[in-house]
Amino acid sequence: MTSMILNGERRAVRAAPDTPLLYVLREEFGLNAAKFGCGLGQCGACTVVIDGAAVFSCVTPVMLAENRQVTTLEGLGTAEAPGPLQRAFIDAQAAQCGYCIPGMMMRAHALLTRAPDASDAAIRAELEPHLCRCGTQMRILRAIRRAADAMRPRSTAEAGR
Amino acid sequence: MTLSRRAVLAGTGALILAFSLGSARAQTETGKGEGPRKRGLPGSLDDTPRLDAWIRVGPDGAVTVLTGKAELGQGLKTALLQIAAEELKAPLARLSLVTADTGRTADEGYTAASHSVQDSGTAIRHAAAQVRTLLIGEAARRLGVPAEQLRAEDGAVLGPGGARIGYGDLVTDALLTAEAQPASSLTPAAEYAVLGRPVPRIDIPAKVTGGAAYIQDLRPPGLLHARVVRPPSYGAILIEVDAAAVERLPGVVKVVRDGTFLGVVAEGEWTAIQAMRRLATSARWRETASLPDAAALPDALRALPSRDSTILERGAAGGAGTVIEGTFTRPYLAHGSIGPSCAIAEWQDGGVTVWSHSQGVFPLRRALAGLLRLPDDKVRCIHAEGAGCYGQNGADDAAADAALLARAVPGRPVRVQWMREQEHAWEPFGPGMVASVRAAVTPDGRVADWTHEVWSPSHMMRPGPPGALLAAREIAEPFPPAPPVALAQPEGGGDRNAIPLYAFPNARVVHHFLPEMPLRGSSMRSLGGYLNVMAIESTMDDLARAAGLDPVTFRLRHLTDARAGAVVEAAARRFGWDGRSARAGGGFGFAFARYKNLEAYCAVVVEITLDRETGRVAIERVVAAVDTGEVVNPDGVANQIEGGILQAASWTLFERVAFDRTRVTSVDWSAYPILRFSAVPRSVEVHIVAQPDQPFLGVAEAAQGPAGAALANAIRDATGHRLCDLPLTAGRIKAALGA
Known part of the structure; x- marks a missing residue:
């Protein structure tokens, strides 16, 4: 049986090892953020972070998450206590329908974790695998910039300790 | 033909004539x-x-x-x-x-x-x-x-x-x-x-924290998952399928077949998908090659039988001047919701409750009651939010799928979600269209003559009639196809925004309504307005150029509506139109429209640069001005206009439903590319022209026409070529430059 560390907590998985991670997250663990968009790794709506890297959960068999750290948008905060990236998306009102947003946020989370000083160009390039059909991209870019700026002093301070 | 409406537009003296369209039902878009x-x-x-x-x-x-x-x-x-x-x-x-x-x-x-x-x-x-x-x-x-x-x-x-x-x-x-x-x-x-x-x-906090925000996230107790197997092409008939083998798979509850309608209900979602694939593998179909030649779609559309109506007749034809003409075409466009359509249905006591992201739960109820042969009061439809739809996507069809599949397992809610390829192949597309404009401008810069003709299938094939639902056409005793609806002026359908807002003394506009539908089509944001505005605003640009006048000045000369003029001036001023200077390989485009000639006013300025080696367009800067009457939420207006600009940029540069003579072939995001971040503009500004004492005007579809047209005008400015066939892809631009 597979087990993984999901949003900081070790969880056993009942599903067959070749089940795409997306269905395990949504069905077995009742999570909402990772979305089915294409099942083909073409749109990014299902993106989660495994050991710091953004992956398409719709085409990732759950066995590849064995003993690894899986982070979903639920792991970044709640509506009542949003994390800095979530706060930035709320402040920038960076959603229309919002269906694509969790996947974008997870890729942004992975980027800002490994590169807190990411340039605007780097943020844009990083988001290339993600589609937004409502045309909210300008706000998404603004929100990620805002989050990067809000998170940087803290990470700089931590690095200096 | 009988005269059904006669109205004199105040101020312009234009007589608007619309004729009843035979058996087509009179209906509004709402x-x-x-x-x-x-x-x-x-x-x-x-x-x-x-x-x-x-x-x-x-x-x-x-x-x-x-x-x-x-x-x-x-x-x-x-x-x-x-x-x-x-x-x-x-x-x-x-x-x-x-x-x-x-x-x-x-x-x-x-x-x-x-x-x-x-x-x-x-x-x-x-x-x-x-x-x-x-x-x-x-x-x-x-x-x-x-x-x-x-x-x-x-x-x-x-x-x-x-x-x-x-x-x-x-x-x-x-x-x-x-x-x-x-x-x-x-x-x-x-x-x-x-x-x-x-x-x-x-709604945003739940959406950015993983709250249950969408129909896809609803999990009522006892939920079952289902998938449908759609035919490979329009009109295909299911000849045989090995349902028994699939029904024996662990976790499969039931295979449902009714004529060509085929689906499977399972305990788990991934099980349902695997079972769907097994069914699809064993299914044999009889297909018919019924589609036109995609390469000659505009000709095929214009060759269809049409019901013609003159929706504007003003002054006299044949005013003299330099003649500009163009025939503008758009392919079929997909709504392309990022989340494929989804519905949940549950049967109890001989009635059914359906959760759907349909745009019209009451018309959907009528259609489902017809399909299920139930009285209306035995069907309840509840809206639950889906991914953005931009018109009629597969929402209503998925609701019918769920209702039919749930009927086989009464007492348990059944959730159906379409696969990506199903949404891409079966959603009712925004119809392919042709718009042709011929105009003349005098040496002193006045439009002396104007003729606009538009050919379009119906933009309104929503339920109501059960036959509007895919499943109703697939079951063993199918419902007749829903009759095509020609939406009437002044809002119009394919002829939406075909009547120019400009005060031309001599103008004629003809709507060729095409009752036949080569591909399944229905409402998509701005309906015919996107192509008609593209045709009008491209022609206005070319007329201004022929007259040696600045395109903004030229537009203002022909606008008598003060609010229109204010929006045009605001966009030009905020952009710095008069002081603009092109970067190397760059171009500027301007366009304006009032959505439906009744809703929000919107003017858009676009600056691009062009890679002449590849034909690739980079959108540097977009400035829009909008007057939407009284504003309820200014950030909401800005969000809608920004979205409209980016969506129209995607339609204009990239999008085209592809098909062979039998099947729709653009069934994923690689075959139907849309705007990605590398093509997103460097900056977009939206300025609201405040009109606090005026009534609310609709805003969500105001930007699509002007944004697409401004981008086309910028490409004309940068390349020296007027490209009239959408999409204006890098390949087509490169070909034009090489010619």
Whole structure:
């Protein structure tokens, strides 16, 4: 049986090892953020972070998450206590329908974790695998910039300790 | 033909003639509002006058606002609550909203055509104001003081000597059952506390934290998962399938087959998908090659039988001058919702409840009742939000799929979600179209002659009729195809925005309505407006160039509507149009339209650079100005206009439904590319031209026409070539440059 560390907590998985991670997250663990968009790794709506890297959960068999750290948008905060990236998306009102947003946020989370000083160009390039059909991209870019700026002093301070 | 409508547009002296289109049903895009108003009441109150159909106040003072419209990601919920809170004088946090539900809310037709704030917002505004007046009246009665000495504030009525009675204490069962009156005591704009403010959207926190925000996230107890197996092409017949083998798979509950309709119900979602694939592998179909030659689609469209109507005839034809002509074409376009369509249905006691992201739960109920041969009151449809739809996507079809599959397992809710390839192949596309303009400009820069002809299939194939639903055409005893609807002027369908807003002395516009539908089509944002505005604004640019005039000056010369002129001037000024200077390989484009000639005014300026080696367009800067009458939420308006600009950029540069003679072949995002981040503009600015004393105007579809046309004009400016066949791909631009 597979087990993984999901949003900081070790969880056993009942599903067959070749089940795409997306269905395990949504069905077995009742999570909402990772979305089915294409099942083909073409749109990014299902993106989660495994050991710091953004992956398409719709085409990732759950066995590849064995003993690894899986982070979903639920792991970044709640509506009542949003994390800095979530706060930035709320402040920038960076959603229309919002269906694509969790996947974008997870890729942004992975980027800002490994590169807190990411340039605007780097943020844009990083988001290339993600589609937004409502045309909210300008706000998404603004929100990620805002989050990067809000998170940087803290990470700089931590690095200096 | 009989003359069905005759109206003289004030100011221009234009006589608008529309002719009834034979057997086509007269219908509006919202499914409402045709014919005279019944009671003379504002907005949707005219259909549903009881106040408690819109506003209810609980004994604890909590307020429930009800709307027959639906949240589609456009921010409607927040806008309606702002309106209600303002007029009720109740804190926003004490308000909750119930949206489209055939069991609870008013029937407001479809959430479409940028009508929601006008229809529902106006109704809620007046209902809330009248409820406030009733509550104040009740307080006056109880306190024994004249109503004039009382005022409403923060969910309570306040009176002399510190008297204060909360709404919850004032409300009685009978109080809000009153019918609305024609006149309301509305709050003056100067006193607004929440209306007109950029209130943050109430739905965004859940959406950015993994809350249950979508129909896809609903998990009622006992939920089963289902998938359908759609035929490989239009009209394909299912000959045989090994259902028994699939039904034996662990976790599979049932395979449902009715004629060509085929689906599977399972305990788990991944099991349902695997079972669907097994079914699809064993299924054999008989297909028919019924599609036109994709490479010659415009010719195929123009060769179809048409019902022709002259929708504008002004002055005399043949005014002399330099002639500019162009034939503009658009392919079929996909709505391309990022989340494929989804529905949940549950049968109980011979009736069915269906959760759907349909734009019209009441028309959907009629269609499902027909399909299921049930009386309407045995079908309840409840709206639950899906991914953005931008018109009629597969939502209604998925609802029918869920209802049919759930009938096989009564007592358990069944959730159907389409696969990506199903959405891409089977959604009703925005129709392919052709628009041809011929115009003449005099040496002193006046448009002397103007002829616009547009060929288009129906943009309105929504349910109502059961035959509008895919499954209803697939079952063993199929329903007849729904009749094609030609939406009437002044809003129009394929001819939306075909009548120029410019004051041309001699102009003629002809709508060739094509009842046949080579590919399945229906409503997609702005309907024919996108191509018609592209045709008009491209021609205006070329006429200005022929006359040696600046394109903004040229447009202003021909605009008599002061609000139109103000928007054009605002966009030009904010962009710095007069001082513009092109970068190497760059170009500028300007375009303007008033959506439907009735809704928001929008002008867009686009600056691009062009890689001449590849033909690739980079959008450097976009500036838009918009007048949407009174603004409920300025950030919501900006969000909608930004979205419209980016979506139109995607349509214009990239998009085309591909098909061979039998099948739709653009069944994923690689075969149907849309805008990605590498093509997103470097900057987009939206400026609102404030008109606080004017009525609400629809905004969600205002930008698509002008944004697409401004981009096309920028490409013309940068390349020296007028490209008329959409999409304006890098390949086509490179080919034009090489020619």
